[in-house]
Amino acid sequence: MRELNLEPNIADPDGFYDELIAAHSTLSKQESDAFNARLVLILANHIGDRAVLAAALEAAK
Amino acid sequence: MASRYQTAFKLYPYEKVAAQDNKHVVRHPVVIVGGGPIGMTLALDLCQRGTPVLVLDDHDGVGLGSRAICFARRTLEIADRLGFGDVLRGKGVRWDVGKVFYGADKVFEFNLSPEAGYKAPAFINLQQPFFEKFAVEQIRKEQAAGAPIEIRGCNEVVSVEDKGDFVRLRVDTPDGPYELEADWLIACDGARSPVREMLGLSFEGRVFEDNFLIADVKMKADFPPERWFWFEPSFEGAGQSALLHKQPDDIWRIDFQLGWDIDRKVELEPAKIRARVDAMLGPNAQYELEWTSIYTFQCRRMEKFCHGPVLFAGDSAHQVSPFGARGANSGVQDADNLAWKLDLVVKGLAPQSLLDSYGEEREHGADENILNSTRATDFLTPKSDMSKIFRNAVLNLAGKYGFARTMVNSGRLSVPCVYDGLSLNADDEFGGPHISRVGASCPDAPHGEGYLLDLLKGDFTLLAINAEAPTSLEVDGIAANIIMIDRPHDALAARYLGDQKSAIYLIRPDQHICARWPAYDAAKVIAALNHACGRH
Numbered sequence: 001m002r003e004l005n006l007e008p009n010i011a012d013p014d015g016f017y018d019e020l021i022a023a024h025s026t027l028s029k030q031e032s033d034a035f036n037a038r039l040v041l042i043l044a045n046h047i048g049d050r051a052v053l054a055a056a057l058e059a060a061k
Numbered sequence: 062m063a064s065r066y067q068t069a070f071k072l073y074p075y076e077k078v079a080a081q082d083n084k085h086v087v088r089h090p091v092v093i094v095g096g097g098p099i100g101m102t103l104a105l106d107l108c109q110r111g112t113p114v115l116v117l118d119d120h121d122g123v124g125l126g127s128r129a130i131c132f133a134r135r136t137l138e139i140a141d142r143l144g145f146g147d148v149l150r151g152k153g154v155r156w157d158v159g160k161v162f163y164g165a166d167k168v169f170e171f172n173l174s175p176e177a178g179y180k181a182p183a184f185i186n187l188q189q190p191f192f193e194k195f196a197v198e199q200i201r202k203e204q205a206a207g208a209p210i211e212i213r214g215c216n217e218v219v220s221v222e223d224k225g226d227f228v229r230l231r232v233d234t235p236d237g238p239y240e241l242e243a244d245w246l247i248a249c250d251g252a253r254s255p256v257r258e259m260l261g262l263s264f265e266g267r268v269f270e271d272n273f274l275i276a277d278v279k280m281k282a283d284f285p286p287e288r289w290f291w292f293e294p295s296f297e298g299a300g301q302s303a304l305l306h307k308q309p310d311d312i313w314r315i316d317f318q319l320g321w322d323i324d325r326k327v328e329l330e331p332a333k334i335r336a337r338v339d340a341m342l343g344p345n346a347q348y349e350l351e352w353t354s355i356y357t358f359q360c361r362r363m364e365k366f367c368h369g370p371v372l373f374a375g376d377s378a379h380q381v382s383p384f385g386a387r388g389a390n391s392g393v394q395d396a397d398n399l400a401w402k403l404d405l406v407v408k409g410l411a412p413q414s415l416l417d418s419y420g421e422e423r424e425h426g427a428d429e430n431i432l433n434s435t436r437a438t439d440f441l442t443p444k445s446d447m448s449k450i451f452r453n454a455v456l457n458l459a460g461k462y463g464f465a466r467t468m469v470n471s472g473r474l475s476v477p478c479v480y481d482g483l484s485l486n487a488d489d490e491f492g493g494p495h496i497s498r499v500g501a502s503c504p505d506a507p508h509g510e511g512y513l514l515d516l517l518k519g520d521f522t523l524l525a526i527n528a529e530a531p532t533s534l535e536v537d538g539i540a541a542n543i544i545m546i547d548r549p550h551d552a553l554a555a556r557y558l559g560d561q562k563s564a565i566y567l568i569r570p571d572q573h574i575c576a577r578w579p580a581y582d583a584a585k586v587i588a589a590l591n592h593a594c595g596r597h
């Protein structure tokens with residue numbers, strides 16, 4: 001089982017953050033909520049590992 | 062005696078019997094209260110085994126209107142063992158494909174039997190009254206051939222007294238009440254179970270705040286026999302979800318999810334229902350309303366199914382939402398599980414403690430069904446804003462990406478229960494295939510001109526595949542049937558051998574696997590058989 005990585009892991013943190021916010025810039029609150037939900041599902045599926053996902057759910061609390 | 066519903070088929074009209082003279086109280090080995098699908102399946106199984114059984118039902122036949130329509134492969138396999146599988150398949154509409162729509166768009170479709178090599182289809186659709194009628198017709202055949210069974214219609218159980226090692230019942234009839242006694246009382250009296258009430262036993266669980274409208278319509282239509290399910294349908298007045306599914310005799314089940322705050326009387330007005338159906342089928346559709354009803358549902362079970370001489374089976378013991386078709390299908394598995402155990406106990410071949418395993422195994426089954434049914438319901442009726450946002454996100458993604466399709470839950474359809482890790486299991490000494498592991502029900506497979514399950518007729522069975530085995534086996538009064546297979550069909554080899562060369566399976570009377578080994582070892586087989594009968 002892999003562990004949830006909570007150490008810096010994205011090469012370009014400012015660039016990613018920018019892109020994330022930009023993705024929402026033209027969306028209404030409702031559209032943003034839907035977008036976020038789709039994004040969570042896509043990322044979760046990519047991770048796949050149930051234990052890592054459970055740890056992420058815990059870490060986000 | 063008040064009748065709670067109209068009957069579709071009068072199958073057991075009231076007849077006065079001698080026991081009603083109240084001069085002496087007759088003791089029966091097994092009394093079943095309730096002649097629904099579960100009571101009748103159990104009665105049929107018991108009488109075929111030669112255990113005398115009396116069924117008491119408060120009506121004279123099967124209730125009008127179909128609740129269940131989807132009968133699963135495992136139910137058909139059990140019915141096959143009991144002799145009425147062919148008539149079910151003959152009348153039912155076979156289906157394998159389901160399509161899921163979100164709004165007007167199809168997001169995906171699934172096939173429930175991707176693999177060939179099973180006698181029974183994944184599902185048939187058949188109105189519940191036919192299931193019950195065919196079970197009773199089979200009982201009548203057994204009865205004519207001398208099987209010890211009696212059905213008493215218009216016999217309403219009005220009181221039950223647990224006397225420790227037997228039960229005393231008071232039964233009301235059109236000629237007044239009488240009393241009788243039972244060594245074992247099996248309560249198959251439905252979700253509202255009067256027996257459960259009379260014994261003061263609780264039935265806890267979750268109520269779902271939603272109403273579903275059923276409109277069974279009769280029409281000639283050329284939709285395929287598939288399960289079509291819409292989330293947030295685009296047609297007017299359909300509510301949160303809708304379902305279209307074919308039944309025999311040109312009847313179609315239509316279901317609309319109406320939400321919680323509704324006026325039932327208004328919603329049941331034919332004009333109102335027709336407006337909804339017109340919106341779904343188009344203004345030119347020609348149809349008649351065959352049967353309509355509004356239902357709400359709950360997911361709950363009794364804490365224990367066994368209470369001394371009183372055992373509960375079917376809806377009296379557990380209730381789920383219809384999404385997943387797990388109600389009658391799981392109840393039939395209760396009957397399948399209980400019949401052989403009760404038969405051995407009544408005949409003195411197994412200790413009463415064997416019945417504890419009925420509780421253990423079927424409570425496990427009920428938990429699995431409640432879990433699946435609750436999850437489906439939460440997907441259909443999201444309980445919070447965020448839950449709805451995620452639900453719709455899944456549906457959106459499902460049109461594009463495979464991973465999201467696996468999360469779409471319009472009901473996880475009934476599959477056979479596996480008794481993983483439970484008490485009656487014995488050795489799993491062999492790296493055989495997962496689907497035929499100890500605790501599973503035997504997967505069917507082609508064999509000779511027919512199918513493997515045709516050979517598993519309700520006794521213990523020793524199945525030897527490419528292995529030596531004795532030609533007969535009897536363990537302290539319990540005989541096992543022996544099946545030797547030397548050249549297994551490919552599908553049979555895949556399902557029972559995997560990458561192993563040979564196998565010995567010990568199979569219970571309900572076709573669940575007790576134990577398996579690479580080769581025959583008499584001591585191990587005898588120990589496993591004794592263990593499966595609760596004899597230590």
Ligand SMILES: Cc1cc2nc3c(=O)[nH]c(=O)nc-3n(C[C@H](O)[C@H](O)[C@H](O)COP(=O)(O)OP(=O)(O)OC[C@H]3O[C@@H](n4cnc5c(N)ncnc54)[C@H](O)[C@@H]3O)c2cc1C
Pocket residue numbers: 094095096097098099100117118119120128129130131132189216217218219249250251252254255256275356374375376377383386387388389390391392
């Ligand atoms: C809308 C809907 C759709 C469904 N769809 C499906 C489906 O597709 N597939 C599926 O598997 N399941 C389905 N179900 C569930 C299924 O209908 C039930 O699980 C099934 O009927 C349970 O059978 P039973 O024999 O336990 O109880 P019941 O069918 O309720 O039978 C109980 C019997 O006991 C009798 N009785 C009651 N009290 C007494 C008394 N005091 N004395 C004597 N007799 C008595 C009653 O008259 C009745 O005959 C559905 C249910 C609903 C509501």
